[in-house]
Amino acid sequence: MAFLLKSAHVVDPVAGIDGIVDVKIENDRIAEVGENLSADGAEVIDLSGKVLVPGLVDMHVHLREPGYEHKGTIESETRAAAKGGMTGVCSMPNTDPVTDNGVTVEYVKSVAEREGHCRVFPAGAMTRGLKGEIISEMGDMVAHGAVAFTDDGHGVQGAGMLRRAMDYGKMFDKVFMSHCQDDDLVGEGQVNEGVVSTRLGLLGWPAEGEEIQIARDIAIARLTGAKLHIQHISTARGLDLVRAAKEEGLPVTCEATPHHMFLTEDAIGETYDTALKVNPPLRTAEDAAAIIEGVVDGSVDAIVTDHAPHAAWEKAREFELAPFGMTGIEASLALVNTNLVKTGKIGYARMVELMSIAPRRILGLDPVSIAAGSVADITVFDPEVTWTVGAEGYESKADNCGFAGTEVCGRATDVFVGGKRTLCDGVVC
Numbered sequence: 001m002a003f004l005l006k007s008a009h010v011v012d013p014v015a016g017i018d019g020i021v022d023v024k025i026e027n028d029r030i031a032e033v034g035e036n037l038s039a040d041g042a043e044v045i046d047l048s049g050k051v052l053v054p055g056l057v058d059m060h061v062h063l064r065e066p067g068y069e070h071k072g073t074i075e076s077e078t079r080a081a082a083k084g085g086m087t088g089v090c091s092m093p094n095t096d097p098v099t100d101n102g103v104t105v106e107y108v109k110s111v112a113e114r115e116g117h118c119r120v121f122p123a124g125a126m127t128r129g130l131k132g133e134i135i136s137e138m139g140d141m142v143a144h145g146a147v148a149f150t151d152d153g154h155g156v157q158g159a160g161m162l163r164r165a166m167d168y169g170k171m172f173d174k175v176f177m178s179h180c181q182d183d184d185l186v187g188e189g190q191v192n193e194g195v196v197s198t199r200l201g202l203l204g205w206p207a208e209g210e211e212i213q214i215a216r217d218i219a220i221a222r223l224t225g226a227k228l229h230i231q232h233i234s235t236a237r238g239l240d241l242v243r244a245a246k247e248e249g250l251p252v253t254c255e256a257t258p259h260h261m262f263l264t265e266d267a268i269g270e271t272y273d274t275a276l277k278v279n280p281p282l283r284t285a286e287d288a289a290a291i292i293e294g295v296v297d298g299s300v301d302a303i304v305t306d307h308a309p310h311a312a313w314e315k316a317r318e319f320e321l322a323p324f325g326m327t328g329i330e331a332s333l334a335l336v337n338t339n340l341v342k343t344g345k346i347g348y349a350r351m352v353e354l355m356s357i358a359p360r361r362i363l364g365l366d367p368v369s370i371a372a373g374s375v376a377d378i379t380v381f382d383p384e385v386t387w388t389v390g391a392e393g394y395e396s397k398a399d400n401c402g403f404a405g406t407e408v409c410g411r412a413t414d415v416f417v418g419g420k421r422t423l424c425d426g427v428v429c
C-alpha cells in the first residue's frame with residue numbers, strides 16, 4: 001500500500017523539518033519526503049492545513065487487560081489511543097494477573113497484535129504481584145518484549161527492595177519507572193493535603209509523600225547506576241529534585257500528565273467529581289505552574305496521560321470509596337495544543353520532543369522520523385478545530401475523564417502505524 005500525504009505542515013526536529021512538504025509512504029516505510037512529489041499510483045491524501053509529526057507515543061497507559069476488562073480492554077483502550085493520535089502506548093503491569101512474568105507480557109503483546117489499534121509496548125512489574133517483596137521475572141519479561149519495569153499503582157516501599165531490583169535488573173538495560181508514594185506517610189490520603197483537603201473534609205495526600213520517594217529513588221539510581229524515570233510528577237519540589245539529578249549527570253528522566261498541568265485541587269471542591277480523584281492527586285496552582293515551567297525548560301522529558309479507565313459504577317461512589325485514576329488519551333494532544341502551543345509556551349517541535357521522541361528514547365524503542373527509510377509511524381492533526389471533550393462520548397470503554405466538558409482546540413485526523421492507516425479523517429479504521 002502506498003500513500004502520498006500532500007501539503008501538510010511537517011514538524012520533526014530530528015529530521016530538521018518545519019515546513020510544508022509531501023510525504024510518501026510505501027508499505028511500512030517512508031519512501032520520500034520533499035516538495036511536489038508525484039503520486040505514481042499512491043493514494044493521495046490532501047493534508048493542507050494539517051500538522052504532520054512523528055507518531056505520538058504515550059508511555060503511561062492502563063489498558064486493564066488481562067483481568068479488568070470491565071474497565072477497559074486492549075481493543076477498547078488502543079482504540080481510544082488511535083482516536084487521540086497515538087501510534088503506540090506503554091502498558092502498565094497492574095493487571096490481574098499482574099504482568100510480572102514472560103507469559104503475561106506475551107499475552108498482552110499477542111492480544112495487542114490481534115485486536116490492537118496501535119503498537120503496545122508492555123512494561124513489566126518490578127516486584128512479583130506488585131507486592132514489593134520478591135523481584136519479578138525480569139529477564140523472562142525482557143525476553144518476551146517488556147520495555148521497562150515499574151510497580152505503578154504502588155511505590156516500592158522498601159529502599160533495599162528497590163536497590164536489589166535495580167542492581168539485578170540493570171543488566172537488561174531497561175528503564176525503571178517509579179510511581180512515587182510513601183504508603184506510611186500517604187495512608188488513606190484522598191486529595192492533596194492542604195487548605196483544600198481541610199475544607200472538603202477529605203484525608204490529605206501530602207506532597208512530601210511523593211517527594212520523599214523521588215529523592216530516595218534518585219539516591220538509589222545513583223547507588224546502582226540504573227536508569228530511573230519518575231512517573232506522573234506532580235509537585236514543584238519533586239521536579240526540583242529531578243532537575244538536581246540531571247545536573248549531576250544521573251540517568252534520570254520524568255513525565256507529566258495534562259491533568260497535573262491543567263487542573264488543580266481547586267476543581268474538586270466545586271463538584272466532588274470522582275473523575276478528579278487521581279494518584280498522585282491534583283496539586284496546587286503553584287505546583288501545576290511549576291510542572292508547566294518544567295515542560296518549557298526541558299526538565300520534564302515526556303508528556304503522558306496515565307490513562308486509567310474505571311467502570312462508571314466504580315466511580316459512582318462516595319469520593320473516599322471511588323478508585324484513583326482518570327482517562328485522558330483521547331484529549332491529551334488537544335490539551336497540549338490548547339494550553340501549551342496556542343498560548344505560545346512551546347512550539348510544535350518541543351511538543352514532538354515531549355510526546356514522540358523522548359518517550360521512544362526513554363523506553364529504548366527504535367526512533368522514528370519523517371525521513372526516507374524510517375518506519376511510517378505518523379500522526380496528523382488539525383491544529384485549529386475546536387471541540388468539547390466528551391461531547392460525542394469516548395472510544396474508551398470508560399468515561400472518567402477529568403476534562404469532560406472542556407472546550408479544546410486541535411484534534412488528530414489521521415494516524416499511520418507501520419504504513420497502515422489506523423485513524424482515517426478522525427475515525428478509527
Ligand SMILES: NC(=O)N[C@@H](CC(=O)O)C(=O)O
Pocket residue numbers: 062094152153154179277278279280306308309324325326
Ligand atoms: N493514577 C491513578 O490514579 N490510577 C492508576 C494507578 C497509577 O497510575 O498509579 C490506576 O491503575 O488506576
Ligand SMILES: [Zn+2]
Pocket residue numbers: 152153154179231232279280
Ligand atoms: Zn502511578
Ligand SMILES: [Zn+2]
Pocket residue numbers: 060061062092152153306308
Ligand atoms: Zn499509572
